[in-house]
Amino acid sequence: MIDLIASLVPSSIAVHAPILLVLAPMILAPVAALMPNGRIAWLLSILATGTSLVMAIVLLSQVRSIDGGAIISYHIGGWAPPAGIEFRIDALNSMILLLITGIGFLASVFCWPSVVAEIREAKRAMFMAAFLICFMGLCGVASTGDAFNLFVFLELSSLATYVLVALGSSRDRRALPAAINYLLMGTIGASFFVVGVGFLYAVTGTLNMADLAVRLQDVGDNKAVLAGYAFILVGLGIKAAMFPLHQWLPNAYAYSPSFITMFLAATATKVAIYAMVRFLFTVFGLDFTFEGSSLIWILMPMGIAAMIACSFQAAFQTDVRRTLAYSSVAQVGYMLLGISLATTAGVSAGLFHMLNHALMKGALFMAIAGIVLTYKGTSLNDFRGLGRSAPWTMTAFAIAALSLIGVPLTAGFQSKYALVDALFESGWSWAVAVVMFSSLLAVVYMGRILEAAFFRAPINPNKKHKEAPLVILIPLWILALANIWVGVQGGFVSGLANDAAASLFIGGAR
Amino acid sequence: MNSDHHVILRVVSKALIPVIALFGFYVQFHGDFGPGGGFQAGVIMAVAIILYSLIFGIAAAMRAITPGFVRGLAALGFLLFAGVGVWALIQGGDYLDYDALLGEEPGGHHGQHLGIMLVELGVLFAVSGSLVSIFYAFAGRVSEIRDEDW
Numbered sequence: 010m011i012d013l014i015a016s017l018v019p020s021s022i023a024v025h026a027p028i029l030l031v032l033a034p035m036i037l038a039p040v041a042a043l044m045p046n047g048r049i050a051w052l053l054s055i056l057a058t059g060t061s062l063v064m065a066i067v068l069l070s071q072v073r074s075i076d077g078g079a080i081i082s083y084h085i086g087g088w089a090p091p092a093g094i095e096f097r098i099d100a101l102n103s104m105i106l107l108l109i110t111g112i113g114f115l116a117s118v119f120c121w122p123s124v125v126a127e128i129r130e131a132k133r134a135m136f137m138a139a140f141l142i143c144f145m146g147l148c149g150v151a152s153t154g155d156a157f158n159l160f161v162f163l164e165l166s167s168l169a170t171y172v173l174v175a176l177g178s179s180r181d182r183r184a185l186p187a188a189i190n191y192l193l194m195g196t197i198g199a200s201f202f203v204v205g206v207g208f209l210y211a212v213t214g215t216l217n218m219a220d221l222a223v224r225l226q227d228v229g230d231n232k233a234v235l236a237g238y239a240f241i242l243v244g245l246g247i248k249a250a251m252f253p254l255h256q257w258l259p260n261a262y263a264y265s266p267s268f269i270t271m272f273l274a275a276t277a278t279k280v281a282i283y284a285m286v287r288f289l290f291t292v293f294g295l296d297f298t299f300e301g302s303s304l305i306w307i308l309m310p311m312g313i314a315a316m317i318a319c320s321f322q323a324a325f326q327t328d329v330r331r332t333l334a335y336s337s338v339a340q341v342g343y344m345l346l347g348i349s350l351a352t353t354a355g356v357s358a359g360l361f362h363m364l365n366h367a368l369m370k371g372a373l374f375m376a377i378a379g380i381v382l383t384y385k386g387t388s389l390n391d392f393r394g395l396g397r398s399a400p401w402t403m404t405a406f407a408i409a410a411l412s413l414i415g416v417p418l419t420a421g422f423q424s425k426y427a428l429v430d431a432l433f434e435s436g437w438s439w440a441v442a443v444v445m446f447s448s449l450l451a452v453v454y455m456g457r458i459l460e461a462a463f464f465r466a467p468i469n470p471n472k473k474h475k476e477a478p479l480v481i482l483i484p485l486w487i488l489a490l491a492n493i494w495v496g497v498q499g500g501f502v503s504g505l506a507n508d509a510a511a512s513l514f515i516g517g518a519r
Numbered sequence: 520m521n522s523d524h525h526v527i528l529r530v531v532s533k534a535l536i537p538v539i540a541l542f543g544f545y546v547q548f549h550g551d552f553g554p555g556g557g558f559q560a561g562v563i564m565a566v567a568i569i570l571y572s573l574i575f576g577i578a579a580a581m582r583a584i585t586p587g588f589v590r591g592l593a594a595l596g597f598l599l600f601a602g603v604g605v606w607a608l609i610q611g612g613d614y615l616d617y618d619a620l621l622g623e624e625p626g627g628h629h630g631q632h633l634g635i636m637l638v639e640l641g642v643l644f645a646v647s648g649s650l651v652s653i654f655y656a657f658a659g660r661v662s663e664i665r666d667e668d669w
Contacts, residue, residue: 025613036598085613085614085615086616
């Protein structure tokens with residue numbers, strides 16, 4: 010399937026796939042902004058994300074063409090690295106690019122009815138342009154091999170995100186403080202990151218990540234490198250909503266336009282986690298003594314704290330979107346726990362859970378977008394009886410919810426199983442108990458929503474039987490079925506995660 | 520004539536604004552050879568417009584240079600920059616490879632010169648357009664609570 014699509018793309022285009030992937034949304038964003046009509050901008054955004062998706066598939070097939078994973082290096086402006094900016098795609102990059110572009114494509118297909126309902130007409134073209142810039146920034150982060158370029162793309166996507174979150178204000182005014190809060194936290198995170206990169210540049214004199222990795226090995230014990238390491242870890246931790254730096258996330262997810270919540274929940278924090286993994290494993294490398302201890306003493310406790318504390322918080326929310334937002338922070342905890350094991354199996358389980366989490370949260374928030382469109386409210390009370398009045402939407406929601414809990418035959422089960430396996434392998438059997446407990450909490454908080462939707466009578470029995478439009482239902486069911494597909498036959502997705510993790514460990518300073 | 524006490528400001532700024540704009544162009548085209556370039560020039564050009572609207576009022580400035588125009592200018596500048604890169608792609612080079620722009624023999628540098636000129640022009644448009652847009656957005660904001668309601 011992948012090779013078939015890749016073979017349809019002419020080779021003259023395929024050699025430029027790394028840049029075209031970022032270029033399609035980059036060029037179509039200003040064009041969309043100039044459009045007088047939001048609908049044309051929407052069609053342009055589908056074109057852009059679709060092109061990027063095809064390019065991501067081409068890249069994946071190129072990376073897989075060699076056993077052990079090829080590394081594709083693209084030199085911007087013909088300047089060779091380390092002086093020039095390089096786009097560097099390996100198995101990890103191609104995995105995360107496939108995630109962003111796949112979710113981005115589905116999101117831009119489904120978004121139109123939701124955008125019409127929630128965004129004023131005069132702003133729709135600019136809104137779609139901002140979405141494309143956000144998408145482009147995330148793709149850029151996932152493709153670049155240059156530490157400073159990564160910062161630029163991270164900021165581009167974040168700046169667009171602040172705007173997008175604030176535009177939720179026409180539905181709920183609380184979007185404005187949420188956006189400002191996110192802006193302040195996000196800017197602090199980005200500044201920390203760039204300060205850290207500055208320290209590394211001062212010590213090594215290079216910004217290319219592969220080159221940094223080589224030169225850092227010769228530097229040895231150096232206080233500036235340690236400071237840079239700490240700044241980068243905290244900066245990216247804020248962006249990734251690592252506990253306890255996640256305070257911006259629940260409000261930003263709860264009050265932004267439904268379509269943006271869905272896109273951000275499925276991609277934005279994942280990209281920050283990718284950047285963190287890239288720096289921890291590739292740039293600093295596992296031999297870096299500070300890092301070994303920081304993984305165990307920082308990432309692991311934070312991950313576990315997130316899994317428990319945020320799952321509890323999720324269980325006490327009365328708004329469905331806030332429940333899911335807290336659950337997102339808890340799920341980031343699972344990913345960090347896997348990564349903190351620092352074994353191939355652990356990192357692979359963390360990345361596998363990251364992919365699956367995108368599938369389930371994407372489906373959940375997409376279903377909520379459909380509910381917001383037809384029934385407006387998102388509080389737990391508003392969800393009463395929805396299982397009967399909107400069966401298609403809520404069945405997809407239920408599938409994704411079961412996947413989030415980790416019921417067998419769903420994606421969530423596969424990745425939690427992989428995580429538990431990796432934990433046993435490293436002898437952390439006590440952490441398995443924590444995973445189980447956190448999953449039980451997930452049963453509680455998702456169970457409340459499912460119980461309200463399927464077993465309670467509607468508040469208003471005269472509520473009309475009303476389903477979300479097909480343009481929402483089709484992408485929603487694609488995601489919901491993907492959850493089952495990965496659960497039954499997870500080979501493809503877990504293979505992506507395995508290759509990515511393996512490339513980190515054999516790769517090192519390549 | 521109740522605005523007469525601004526007469527000095529108006530006369531001085533009328534003389535200054537063309538000079539500021541001219542200096543903006545100087546910085547723009549000097550950018551090839553020395554310090555300067557699109558970003559700085561864009562800021563200076565935007566300053567000329569912002570100064571005008573501070574002295575003569577935001578409404579007059581928006582009549583002369585409409586918000587739609589500056590927004591389009593910003594998008595156009597972005598497109599120009601990216602378009603140079605795409606042109607290089609079409610000519611068979613890597614993205615933004617100026618050497619490929621004119622398809623020259625190795626050693627020719629006209630492509631480099633043309634490329635940086637166009638890119639800097641794109642930066643000028645994008646920066647001045649966005650700065651003035653941001654200024655318009657803040658200055659032209661109508662307060663949601665009327666003053667009497669306080």
